[in-house]
Amino acid sequence: MKLFYASTLFGAMSLAAAIDDGRFGDGRRVLVVSNNAAIPEVATPLDETPGFAVLRSRFDAVHSWNELIAPLHPSDWRARVIEVPMMERLIRSHWGLEEVEELVLESIAVPPARTIAGLVRDCPISVYSDGLMSYGPTRDPLPAEIFRRIGRLIHLDLVPGLKPLLLSEYGVTPEILPEERFLSVVHEVTATAPDMLAGQAIILGQYLSALEIVTPEEEAGLHESMLKALAARGCTSVVFKPHPAAGRRHAQLMRAAAEPLGVRLSVAGESVPAEVCFAALRPELVVGCFSTGLVTAQRYFGLPVASYGTDLVLERLTPYENSNRIPATIVDAMLPRLSAQGHIERPPVTDLQALVRSVGYCMQADTYPDLRPEAITFDPRYYKRKRLETLGFADKPSAFTRFRRKIRSAI
Numbered sequence: 001m002k003l004f005y006a007s008t009l010f011g012a013m014s015l016a017a018a019i020d021d022g023r024f025g026d027g028r029r030v031l032v033v034s035n036n037a038a039i040p041e042v043a044t045p046l047d048e049t050p051g052f053a054v055l056r057s058r059f060d061a062v063h064s065w066n067e068l069i070a071p072l073h074p075s076d077w078r079a080r081v082i083e084v085p086m087m088e089r090l091i092r093s094h095w096g097l098e099e100v101e102e103l104v105l106e107s108i109a110v111p112p113a114r115t116i117a118g119l120v121r122d123c124p125i126s127v128y129s130d131g132l133m134s135y136g137p138t139r140d141p142l143p144a145e146i147f148r149r150i151g152r153l154i155h156l157d158l159v160p161g162l163k164p165l166l167l168s169e170y171g172v173t174p175e176i177l178p179e180e181r182f183l184s185v186v187h188e189v190t191a192t193a194p195d196m197l198a199g200q201a202i203i204l205g206q207y208l209s210a211l212e213i214v215t216p217e218e219e220a221g222l223h224e225s226m227l228k229a230l231a232a233r234g235c236t237s238v239v240f241k242p243h244p245a246a247g248r249r250h251a252q253l254m255r256a257a258a259e260p261l262g263v264r265l266s267v268a269g270e271s272v273p274a275e276v277c278f279a280a281l282r283p284e285l286v287v288g289c290f291s292t293g294l295v296t297a298q299r300y301f302g303l304p305v306a307s308y309g310t311d312l313v314l315e316r317l318t319p320y321e322n323s324n325r326i327p328a329t330i331v332d333a334m335l336p337r338l339s340a341q342g343h344i345e346r347p348p349v350t351d352l353q354a355l356v357r358s359v360g361y362c363m364q365a366d367t368y369p370d371l372r373p374e375a376i377t378f379d380p381r382y383y384k385r386k387r388l389e390t391l392g393f394a395d396k397p398s399a400f401t402r403f404r405r406k407i408r409s410a411i
Helices: 009-020 050-054 065-069 081-095 113-119 179-192 216-232 249-261 274-281 292-301 310-316 325-334 352-363 385-390 399-410
Strands: 002-006 029-033 061-064 102-105 125-128 150-156 173-177 201-204 237-241 264-267 285-288 305-307
Touching: 002 009, 009 029, 009 050, 009 125, 009 150, 009 173, 009 179, 009 274, 050 179, 061 065, 081 113, 102 113, 173 179, 179 274, 179 292, 201 216, 201 274, 201 292, 216 237, 216 249, 216 285, 237 249, 237 274, 249 264, 274 292, 285 292, 292 305, 292 325, 310 325, 325 352
Parallel strands: 002 029, 002 102, 029 061, 102 125, 125 150, 150 173, 201 237, 201 285, 237 264, 285 305
Antiparallel strands: none
16 A cells, blocks of 8 residues: 655645656555645645546545644644654554555655654655755755655656755655656646636745745735736736635735736636646746746746746845755746846856755755865855855955944944
8 A cells, every 4th residue: 555645736746647657556545635724724625626636536545634633733743752653553543554565755854744754654755846845955854764764756857957956865766757747637637627717927926924034015015016017018917826825815915906007817726736727828928936836837838937036035045054945046047037127037147057056065065065066156146155154165254354244234
């Protein structure tokens, strides 16, 4: 029996594509789903979203992690060491699990995936990626009882030629999921999606304020600025695609901002994957901050894309090790940028692989010593001077220089 875990429809589609590609063989398949929204009680469970119906046949049973641990939140709860044997017996008996031959997880470094890995023991683990984060370092060190069981990382080839850093320190082998398998599943889901109003452009929302990267007001301002920039380009109809975990406030604010601009705004369902929107609507332009959807739109659907606000995000990300840094860096360095006036500009030419490796090294230098470059040219967009000084890529300032900086910052 194989036990799978997914928290988003994008993840469930990735699993379905991997199953169709024969990555997990035959036998019984059980799927555990969770809703990790800030208030999951008011969000639609993954297995109740319209698009999930066509994926359900790949699994013999579907269980809810939220229901099992309610009223605790999936992203917060972890079993204490003394509770692990009891909780493992509870899970196996409650869900009728036979001997688990393989455990398949996303986002292995954080709960609930890490929690499940610690409770369903003594079996190999496969990890599948949840987007651009697979190209960045592993967020947190994993205990030996988990990392020794991980055999492979299944990922979409979102950036050809770029090899994932995720789990590489443990010698985990990356496996590329063929795009034709993934697109086949996307088209299956698209065929059952509810009708959506067409739009010349799509804005991809995220949940930056919930992650405390920016304030709620700043995130609303980013969305409104994207809308104004599209209006400046002559767009009169726009589709806003909120992030599944972001709640409904963003959509409400966007509707209020669209009316004075003379833009007809449609809001895609929270549970509708961005890829389904791309396949169904074929917009003229897709705009977002650093969403993986920007890359899938360009890579798999051939759509024009543009980023907006990555400079603010890169400046605000703390600590430097924040796992969103690599996705933001890739999008900022690789994709065109939309200006506030509606112009689209290409970013400066850069060696993306070298940039990702050097930023990854600066994020987790002790974990990835082999990534250390000979030198790093300081670029405040991607590096922090103090981090480069600590790692020996820049001279530490003298006491006088530190004093001048302190005076300048106080003025």
